[in-house]
Amino acid sequence: MVILEVKNIKKSFGKTEVLKDISFSLEKGEVLAIIGSSGSGKTTLLRCLNFLENHDSGDIIVNGKLLSDGGEGDLKEEKLRENRLHFGLVFQQFNLFPQYTVLQNITLAPTLLKKGSAEEIEKNALKLIDKVDLNEKRDFYPHELSGGQQQRVAIARALALDPEILCFDEPTSALDPELTGEVLKVIRELKGSDNTMIIVTHEMNFAKNVADKIIFMADGIIEEMGTPEEIFNNPKSEKLKVFIEKAFSEK
Amino acid sequence: MLQIFIIYYVPSLIFGSTIWRDINLYFTTGDTLSYTGSIIAVLIAFVINYACYFSEIYRGGIESISKGQYEAGYVLGLTKSQIFKKIILKQVVKRIVPPMSNEIITLIKDTALANCIMVGEIIYKANTLAAEEQLIWPLFFAGVFYLIFVGILTIVLGKIEKKLSYFRS
Numbered sequence: 332m333v334i335l336e337v338k339n340i341k342k343s344f345g346k347t348e349v350l351k352d353i354s355f356s357l358e359k360g361e362v363l364a365i366i367g368s369s370g371s372g373k374t375t376l377l378r379c380l381n382f383l384e385n386h387d388s389g390d391i392i393v394n395g396k397l398l399s400d401g402g403e404g405d406l407k408e409e410k411l412r413e414n415r416l417h418f419g420l421v422f423q424q425f426n427l428f429p430q431y432t433v434l435q436n437i438t439l440a441p442t443l444l445k446k447g448s449a450e451e452i453e454k455n456a457l458k459l460i461d462k463v464d465l466n467e468k469r470d471f472y473p474h475e476l477s478g479g480q481q482q483r484v485a486i487a488r489a490l491a492l493d494p495e496i497l498c499f500d501e502p503t504s505a506l507d508p509e510l511t512g513e514v515l516k517v518i519r520e521l522k523g524s525d526n527t528m529i530i531v532t533h534e535m536n537f538a539k540n541v542a543d544k545i546i547f548m549a550d551g552i553i554e555e556m557g558t559p560e561e562i563f564n565n566p567k568s569e570k571l572k573v574f575i576e577k578a579f580s581e582k
Numbered sequence: 583m584l585q586i587f588i589i590y591y592v593p594s595l596i597f598g599s600t601i602w603r604d605i606n607l608y609f610t611t612g613d614t615l616s617y618t619g620s621i622i623a624v625l626i627a628f629v630i631n632y633a634c635y636f637s638e639i640y641r642g643g644i645e646s647i648s649k650g651q652y653e654a655g656y657v658l659g660l661t662k663s664q665i666f667k668k669i670i671l672k673q674v675v676k677r678i679v680p681p682m683s684n685e686i687i688t689l690i691k692d693t694a695l696a697n698c699i700m701v702g703e704i705i706y707k708a709n710t711l712a713a714e715e716q717l718i719w720p721l722f723f724a725g726v727f728y729l730i731f732v733g734i735l736t737i738v739l740g741k742i743e744k745k746l747s748y749f750r751s
């Protein structure tokens with residue numbers, strides 16, 4: 332079942348065209364990895380999907396429902412919020428709320444959005460805390476946690492609203508190398524529980540092992556799209572060949 | 583002080599009006615001169631001056647919160663007012679309390695400037711008394727009064743600061 336269809340998305344900042352006609356679709360439960368050198372438009376694409384950025388034209392369709400065709404420019408706040416709830420986003424910089432504990436970070440949005448009784452929300456949050464393996468840290472504040480732990484809280488926070496599609500923007504790039512493993516492990520486990528995910532990452536091995544489908548972006552277009560097999564073992568585009576060569580030689 | 587002079591003297595320079603003195607005279611009964619007009623002029627100067635300082639502190643505090651905090655709220659489907667009330671506000675308060683403490687204490691000390699247009703604030707009164715009675719005590723007590731006043735405020739603001747020290751942002 333197709334859960335997400337993106338059709339001909341375009342986005343410019345002033346005169347610079349950052350996304351030039353991006354189209355792809357995603358099945359429910361599928362994991363899509365997006366790779367590409369920095370500046371190729373990966374973050375902008377995720378921000379458009381999460382309605383943090385207004386794309387200029389093109390359709391975003393979730394479960395067959397057209398959320399936005401970019402045309403109307405600024406959507407009403409109400410509609411924007413409704414659209415955003417289809418997606419979740421985990422930021423590179425975590426962006427946890429510093430004045431709240433781990434548990435409170437996770438329960439804040441469901442509580443404000445009245446997603447159930449206080450007990451239900453807390454019970455669900457505790458389940459998520461267990462899922463990201465932070466049981467001992469539930470009453471800690473963000474500044475008392477390592478980067479890897481903070482990012483796992485951020486993942487639990489996003490999951491608390493049960494988004495149809497969960498997006499990650501380089502979830503491990505702000506982490507020390509020894510902390511990336513624990514975050515990647517959590518993401519990998521989410522795949523098992525049938526979450527649809529879009530992951531922008533520089534971790535090539537992770538992309539190769541976890542993704543069902545990979546998009547290689549270059550200069551605002553999808554330069555190549557395929558299975559990990561096709562992308563890594565049989566790249567067609569010259570740019571992709573160079574990119575892969577470089578990515579693996581840096582390791 | 584400059585602001586007080588401007589508020590007090592400029593109207594008369596430009597319009598030839600003597601508004602503050604007129605008010606003084608209007609409230610004067612008998613032979614003790616009233617300073618109501620001067621006091622109003624001083625109040626206006628202080629309010630405008632410190633409103634500027636404080637709004638500048640608030641603005642700086644609000645702008646210093648990273649865009650990521652708002653965006654984290656947006657992607658969780660929160661409204662702008664929920665984001666401000668539940669996420670941003672406390673962080674702003676935490677950031678503005680220290681500069682506000684400084685500014686409030688400066689404000690208290692600045693009240694002494696009012697005597698430049700003959701408004702009888704604490705130091706002015708103490709000075710007059712000291713001169714009349716040939717005593718040093720009135721000035722000393724004025725000092726003690728400042729000390730107590732500033733002390734209380736420092737303690738209160740320190741409490742707020744401490745209360746917000748459980749998180750870092």
Ligand SMILES: Nc1ncnc2c1ncn2[C@@H]1O[C@H](COP(=O)(O)OP(=O)(O)O)[C@@H](O)[C@H]1O
Nearest residue numbers: 344347349367368369370371372373374375376
């Ligand atoms: N808000 C913005 N205003 C202007 N230019 C931007 C903005 N955001 C991104 N860009 C530009 O868009 C291009 C793509 O950026 P980005 O989507 O962050 O790429 P990536 O995530 O692949 O590194 C870059 O050239 C960047 O300078």
Ligand SMILES: [Mg+2]
Nearest residue numbers: 373374375501
């Ligand atoms: Mg990026």
